[in-house]
Amino acid sequence: MKRFIVIGHKALTSGDFSLNDMPGSAGRMDVLCRCVNSSLFLSHDLRRDVECYLVLLGEPNPPKTILFSGERVRYLNPDERSAGSLIKKALGITCSDEFTESTKGVYIRRGGLERLLSEFQVALLDEHGVDIRTTDELPEAYLLSDHMNFSEGEEDLIRDVQKVSVGPKILHADHTITIMLNEMDRREKPSEL
Numbered sequence: 001m002k003r004f005i006v007i008g009h010k011a012l013t014s015g016d017f018s019l020n021d022m023p024g025s026a027g028r029m030d031v032l033c034r035c036v037n038s039s040l041f042l043s044h045d046l047r048r049d050v051e052c053y054l055v056l057l058g059e060p061n062p063p064k065t066i067l068f069s070g071e072r073v074r075y076l077n078p079d080e081r082s083a084g085s086l087i088k089k090a091l092g093i094t095c096s097d098e099f100t101e102s103t104k105g106v107y108i109r110r111g112g113l114e115r116l117l118s119e120f121q122v123a124l125l126d127e128h129g130v131d132i133r134t135t136d137e138l139p140e141a142y143l144l145s146d147h148m149n150f151s152e153g154e155e156d157l158i159r160d161v162q163k164v165s166v167g168p169k170i171l172h173a174d175h176t177i178t179i180m181l182n183e184m185d186r187r188e189k190p191s192e193l
């Protein structure tokens with residue numbers, strides 16, 4: 001399984017936002033929606049071996065984590081509003097410490113980065129990291145930030161994790177995911193494609 005974890009520093013933790021204004025009314029939820037789409041969509045198909053975790057840190061009840069499973073997701077179309085609508089539905093259900101399915105293949109729980117770091121072997125995607133083209137073993141999960149820098153508290157949590165780079169320039173998070181998946185595609189045996 002390939003996993004991407006994206007931190008939404010201002011992303012709302014209630015469904016009280018407009019799909020017509022996800023950048024403004026939802027704390028840049030549009031960035032997270034694009035990350036879901038980059039993680040899961042191929043042309044006319046889905047990447048069933050990918051999971052995308054969104055860590056929402058905005059008001060009113062942070063932190064919450066929403067999981068999109070490429071294997072199980074339904075009702076997701078490749079436009080931002082579609083992912084936004086599934087996120088809204090997830091934020092509308094009662095949230096506990098364990099993942100609860102809100103719509104097929106979309107789950108929500110309380111908690112954020114610390115728990116995910118304890119669950120997976122996570123690498124940080126960072127332009128100053130080791131060039132991904134020179135690494136033999138690819139980690140199982142990759143952490144990205146949204147449009148903001150990681151906070152001091154997050155920096156403390158990820159101080160010792162491996163840093164990998166997809167290139168020298170700072171890219172948007174969704175573009176970074178696309179490049180990372182392309183690198184994985186190229187390494188897979190023809191039988192796995």
Ligand SMILES: C[S@@+](CC[C@H](N)C(=O)[O-])C[C@H]1O[C@@H](n2cnc3c(N)ncnc32)[C@H](O)[C@@H]1O
Nearest residue numbers: 125126127144145147165166167169170171173
């Ligand atoms: C738009 S950047 C974050 C904003 C950035 N910290 C800033 O304000 O300058 C989004 C995320 O994409 C990832 N990223 C961007 N460029 C990258 C690169 N060249 N290699 C690896 N990851 C990259 C990082 O995880 C980063 O947190």
